[in-house]
Amino acid sequence: MVDEGKGYLTVLYNIGLIIVLSVSLGMLIEKILSLVSPVQANTPGNDTKRISKQ
């Protein structure tokens, strides 16, 4: 019972750690990219275009 509980805690720890790491990394790079060059989203029939900094 104790081992089973420890197993589930490890699952939560591993998956939680990787989710937090991925989301943080994703948001960090997103922030860096938005500072460097903001872009418009891809939409069907309308290809993306870089917004030139005024």
Place this chain on the structure above:
Amino acid sequence: MITFSMIPNMECSLFLLIFLSLATGTISGFAGVGGGFIMTPALIIMGFPAPLAVGTGVLWVMGNSIIGTLRHRHLGNVDFKLGLIMIVFMMAGMEIGIRALSAATQAGMAETAVLCVTICALLFVGGSMFWESTRSKKKSNRDVDTGNKQTGLLVSLVSRIHIPPMMYFSRSGIRVSIWMLMVVGLVAGILAGFIGVGGGFIIVPALVYIFGVPSYISVGTSLFQIIFPAIFGAARHTLEGNIVIFAAFIMILGSSIGIYFGAQLTRILQDISMKYVLVSTIFVAILGSCLKIAAVLIEPEPAWIQSVMMIITYGGLAVIFLLIISLFTAAIRHRKGKPVPVFLQSFIKDD
């Protein structure tokens, strides 16, 4: 060189691990595949025991798909409604696939059955994609002057099926019967569950060639869908003790840059280049599976198989990565108004 406490007798190069995850992340972000079918054999070749390579690979795919989904969401490449509906059917199909695998295991033919189904599925998907891509490339060259909009045979057939309830997906710009989504989701799920993969290389071609979803939306939606089976797989492998968390950590750091680079490329390269990259990745996986089946059938296993497997895994990965870098370089040159070889021009989006 680094060592992991779970694998005391193994040393691996930190540089190689980061390069491997960077290259696989780039392919994943560009082609919409999880990348587990490249990463797992690569980790085994590096010296990871097979169960730890599979478990760590699954955990890496989970993180990779989350980062990819975030980036593609920002680019407007994820159809969440389509993804959620497909994932329901896919998870149901995966359960059937996993039960079929258990039955094959009890019959003592799991390994051969999995490899045969993998090779057949990859050959069918890769072959039909290659044939269709070549055909549509020739057709698009012809239709440039006439302004014809090209639609695939399967897409036009599926769009004629109007069995209610019909659903409209505004992001993808398609209207399809939910029954068609169910059939495709179940088949993709059964295959993914039986083979033991996330299903990216089945879902991307299915969305593009059956429903007519634009390639860049298929890539983002596929990465979003992969998150769910990857979380399930990672939980199962953690309970089995198959995870090297520190290795997964390093791999995610490496692939985060690659996946962003790959996702950005969907903005400057045409759909056709994604299709060719996906086809190349599928053919590398076919070669790897053929070698594995040879290793199972030939007793005792010849020593050369491991060397050839290493060449195919790392060589194939390097070739595909170089192909992407070449397309990227050509696109940048094209944007700057510099000359680009004529055969590469159809792979690049105009400004």
